[in-house]
Amino acid sequence: MAFKSNAILTRREVMRRISALALKKELVEKIDRIVLTMRPRSNVPLRCCVYKDRAVLQYKMMPVLGIAVEEEIDELMRPKDYARVALQRQEPVKGALLSVVGEACSSCPQTNYLVTNVCQGCEGRFCVLNCPKKAIEMVDGYARIKSDDCINCGLCKKACPFHAIVYIPVPCIDTCPVEAIYKDEYGRAVIDHSKCILCGRCIQACPYGAINERSHLLDIIRSLQSKEETIALAAPSLAGQFRATYPQLKTALVRLGFTAVKEVALGAEETIAHEAAEWVERMEKGEKFMTTSCCASWMNLVDRMEEIKPFVSETPTPLDYTVRRLRKEYPKARLVFISPCVAKKAEALAQKSADLVLSVEELGTLFIAAGVEVSQGDTNVNGVEASSAAWGFATSGGVASSILVKGIEGFNPVRVNGISTSVIKQLAQTAKRGECDYNFIEVMVCEGGCVNGCNTLNSPTAASSQMVKELGIPGLKCAIPEWETAKK
Amino acid sequence: MADKILVEICVGTYAWVMGGSKLADLEEYIPAEWRSYVEVKGVISLPGCDEEGSLKPPFVAVDGKIIESATIPLVLDEIKKALQNKGIK
Numbered sequence: 080m081a082f083k084s085n086a087i088l089t090r091r092e093v094m095r096r097i098s099a100l101a102l103k104k105e106l107v108e109k110i111d112r113i114v115l116t117m118r119p120r121s122n123v124p125l126r127c128c129v130y131k132d133r134a135v136l137q138y139k140m141m142p143v144l145g146i147a148v149e150e151e152i153d154e155l156m157r158p159k160d161y162a163r164v165a166l167q168r169q170e171p172v173k174g175a176l177l178s179v180v181g182e183a184c185s186s187c188p189q190t191n192y193l194v195t196n197v198c199q200g201c202e203g204r205f206c207v208l209n210c211p212k213k214a215i216e217m218v219d220g221y222a223r224i225k226s227d228d229c230i231n232c233g234l235c236k237k238a239c240p241f242h243a244i245v246y247i248p249v250p251c252i253d254t255c256p257v258e259a260i261y262k263d264e265y266g267r268a269v270i271d272h273s274k275c276i277l278c279g280r281c282i283q284a285c286p287y288g289a290i291n292e293r294s295h296l297l298d299i300i301r302s303l304q305s306k307e308e309t310i311a312l313a314a315p316s317l318a319g320q321f322r323a324t325y326p327q328l329k330t331a332l333v334r335l336g337f338t339a340v341k342e343v344a345l346g347a348e349e350t351i352a353h354e355a356a357e358w359v360e361r362m363e364k365g366e367k368f369m370t371t372s373c374c375a376s377w378m379n380l381v382d383r384m385e386e387i388k389p390f391v392s393e394t395p396t397p398l399d400y401t402v403r404r405l406r407k408e409y410p411k412a413r414l415v416f417i418s419p420c421v422a423k424k425a426e427a428l429a430q431k432s433a434d435l436v437l438s439v440e441e442l443g444t445l446f447i448a449a450g451v452e453v454s455q456g457d458t459n460v461n462g463v464e465a466s467s468a469a470w471g472f473a474t475s476g477g478v479a480s481s482i483l484v485k486g487i488e489g490f491n492p493v494r495v496n497g498i499s500t501s502v503i504k505q506l507a508q509t510a511k512r513g514e515c516d517y518n519f520i521e522v523m524v525c526e527g528g529c530v531n532g533c534n535t536l537n538s539p540t541a542a543s544s545q546m547v548k549e550l551g552i553p554g555l556k557c558a559i560p561e562w563e564t565a566k567k
Numbered sequence: 568m569a570d571k572i573l574v575e576i577c578v579g580t581y582a583w584v585m586g587g588s589k590l591a592d593l594e595e596y597i598p599a600e601w602r603s604y605v606e607v608k609g610v611i612s613l614p615g616c617d618e619e620g621s622l623k624p625p626f627v628a629v630d631g632k633i634i635e636s637a638t639i640p641l642v643l644d645e646i647k648k649a650l651q652n653k654g655i656k
Contacts (some may be wrong), residue, residue, distance in 0.1 A: 083586050083638055091584060322578035322591075322609060444585035452581045454611060536584060541591035 085125075086288030090139065091444050092117060096297060097143050098441075098448035099302045104164065111138070121420065126418050131182075140182045141293035145298065147178040165317070171298045171435055175272050176421055178281070183289035184267045187249040190226040195437030197223050198241035205238035207269055247347065251290060252282040255413035257380065257526075277378035277422035278498070278524045279533025280357040289545035290391035292421050296445065297436045297545060299415055303336035311337040312401060312433060315344045315465075316419040316473035319542030320439050324549055325463050335449055338412065344465030346401030347472045351481045354394040358519060366390070368515040371478050376524035380503065383391040386510040390520075395471060404434040409567070417442055419532030420525070438534035467551035469476065474543050475528035476557035479484070479521040483559070493517035495562040497526030502562060517565070527555060572649045574642065577626040582589040587604035587625030589638065596639050597646070604655055606645060 094115050099375050101105040124132050140158045141148050144165040178388075194206070200220040203238045203358040207215045207222060214228035215235055224235070230526075236244040253325075258283060259274035268289060270281075285357045311332045312518045318325045329340045350373060361369050372378060372392040381391050395403075398416060416433035418424050427433040437445070446453055470483060471477030479492035493516075495502055506522075509515050525531040527539030527565060535542070540555065547554040576590050577583075594607050610628075627637040629645040 083589050083636075088586055095584075320588075321580065322583055377592070412587065440584075443580065446580045447584055451580070453583075454578065537588045538591055 084283075084285055084286070084288075087134070087283070089117075090143075090288050090291065090543065091440060092139050093136070093143050094294070094441055094444035094556055095138055095447050097140065097446050098296060101297055102448055104304075106162045106297075107159050110140070110162045113158070119262075121194050127154065129253055132374045135180065137325045138182050138318060139288065142178045142180075142293045143296060145176065145293050145295060146290075147529065148180050148292055149175075149178060156183065156546070158282070160539075164268060166301070167298050168298075171295045171428075172293045176271075176277065176425055177272075177275065177279075178291050178293055179268050180289045180291060180293040181265075181267045183287045184285075185265060186287055187224075187251075187262075187266070187268075187530060188247050189262065189266050190224055190268055190280045190449075191231040191247055191249070192224055192229065192230045192233065193247055194224055194235075194243055195243050198239075199241050199243070201241070203240065205240060205370075206235035209234050211236040211522045231433035250284040250286060254284040256500055257279070257383075257504065258500075271459060276376045276383075276384070277420070277425050278376045279421045282421070282533050285567040291487055292424075292438065294501075295415075295437060296441050297520075298307075299435050299437050302413050302415070305459040308409060309336065310405065310412045310414050312343050312410060312414055312416045313340055314417055314419055314423070314439075314473070314529065315342075315347065315397070315470050315477075316532060316542070317417050317439060317442075318470060318550060319473065319530050319546040320419075320536045321443070321453045323456065327454055327456035331446060331451050333369070334451045334456070335445060337415070341401060341405060342402045342463070342465050343397050343416075344472065345397075346404070347397035347469035347481075348465060349400040349496045349515040350394055350472075351468060351478075351485075353484045354392055354478070357392055357394050358482065358490070362489065362518060367513055368509075368520055370522055373472065373478060374422075374523045374525075374529075376420065377498070377522045378426070378496070379422060380524070384507055384510070386507055392511055396426075398432050400429060400431065419529045421527075421533060421536050422524070423532075428493060439532070439536055440534045443536050462549065467553075470550040471545060471552040471554075473546060474527045474539075474552060474555055474557070475523045475526070476521065476555070476559040477528060477547045477554060479519060479559045480553040480557050483521070490519060491517050492519040492521060492559050494559045495522040495566050496528070497522060497531075498522070498524045505562075516542060517560075519561070521559065570653075571632055572604055572646055573628075573655070574605060574607045574646060575610045575628040576605075576607065576637075577612065577624070577628075579611045582625040585624040590627065590642070593639055594644060596643060596647075601646065601650060604650060621640060 091487040101107050114136045118132040137146050144161050145163050198221045205284045212228050214225045257274050259271045263269050328452050332340045358369050370391050371398045413434045415429045415435045417437050426438040427436050468481035479496040531539035542556040546552045622635040625637050627634045627642050630649050
């Protein structure tokens with residue numbers, strides 16, 4: 080079951096309110112009132128007091144305005160001051176895309192283990208005696224962990240016969256597959272950008288909504304309000320994100336002000352053809368296997384894994400092929416990629432394959448702010464151009480399935496459906512050995528594929544089912560075996 | 568058979584973005600023994616679900632009773648009550 084998180088809803092509410100003010104061109108005048116409206120004195124505070132709630136909310140506005148919290152110049156600057164800066168910039172944000180709101184963080188415990196009141200103060204003293212750092216003492220007959228001495232080894236939890244010691248995760252750190260998050264001396268999360276692969280799991284995992292993505296929302300709204308051509312590039316996964324058909328979604332985007340809407344799935348058609356040809360060529364040369372290259376987060380990981388690089392496909396991504404064509408057709412247009420994840424945003428900006436990037440989540444809030452009801456669009460507007468196989472890139476197994484249906488002899492694929500620390504190690508070992516039971520490894524960092532990207536709205540299973548029904552994609556129940564269960 | 572319990576999920580964009588998508592899998596969580604008594608459908612708008620309304624999205628109506636800030640457990644609980652009111656256990 081997918082659980083609701085108030086932290087995520089707060090972020091969306093901030094996006095919606097900022098978008099609404101920007102659309103009315105009242106942002107600078109009214110942005111300061113957002114905190115008062117969203118955190119009124121009459122509400123029970125989420126933190127210690129309403130003033131802390133409001134301060135946190137002000138910081139959370141900064142990434143929505145495209146400004147990193149780490150770029151704070153003066154604590155006395157108000158949201159309207161940052162709004163003014165944001166509205167005056169000529170170029171969208173560059174550099175690190177993830178920003179940590181330190182004021183919102185720091186609430187997770189430093190020590191991962193806690194002795195609960197289930198402790199019986201037993202004679203066995205298993206926790207005290209088995210702690211390698213002597214970090215547990217008895218206070219008033221009950222065990223207590225000295226946080227300064229605890230090294231989070233977990234032996235006390237294992238040793239306690241009453242299950243009185245619990246593990247308290249630090250969600251952002253626990254969910255990161257590449258150990259790119261650590262805590263500073265104040266207990267606040269810090270992202271090590273040299274390790275981060277921008278999978279965005281920490282954004283979803285943080286119970287305080289402290290990790291945020293720097294947005295292009297204002298830049299996109301300004302582009303839509305200008306007379307310049309602004310073209311939306313719809314990632315395949317977008318089709319499963321709203322309770323609407325793809326043609327309805329297209330109509331809604333045009334109502335937002337986009338000049339045209341183009342399917343990135345059309346670029347996937349070219350990726351399929353070239354990827355299949357590259358695989359054949361590599362096998363003819365005697366190579367043992369090839370991995371995909373269209374997951375941007377996977378490619379960030381590849382950059383940090385020398386051993387796997389020779390096995391990674393060099394075929395350009397669907398977005399790349401799409402943009403090559405569109406730059407010729409619309410040389411003056413501003414291209415806005417609608418992305419399911421932050422990694423794809425970074426890739427698009429680094430490779431200049433899009434001018435601006437709008438996350439699916441931001442798009443949802445923009446629809447609300449503009450009063451556009453997605454499901455009421457015309458269902459017959461221009462239909463759908465790309466094939467089912469190309470739309471299938473949205474889900475795990477989709478890339479491999481698109482080649483499998485070509486019936487190429489000897490094609491033997493497997494899919495990595497979501498990355499984990501152990502899978503990363505297995506892939507590294509496979510690369511070092513240079514051998515694999517399969518000759519095509521499709522890697523998608525998010526479980527389920529792009530339909531489960533960090534910026535999506537729908538559940539991956541519901542999104543996949545919707546796309547199976549509407550677009551005929553293979554979906555999550557495709558025939559490609561999964562890495563975790565297959566013999567490597 | 569008594570009339571079915573009608574469960575209407577607001578799938579309008581506002582409700583959908585503000586948490587309604589989490590209700591997309593609701594039907595999977597309805598116990599098998601209830602299914603023949605329950606009809607689930609998506610609707611674009613329910614009373615009070617405009618963006619500046621006083622109710623908090625997402626919205627679900629169970630036999631006309633509006634649930635704000637709806638979650639799957641809340642909706643299942645309301646269905647259970649509606650079934651009990653109709654004498655169905």
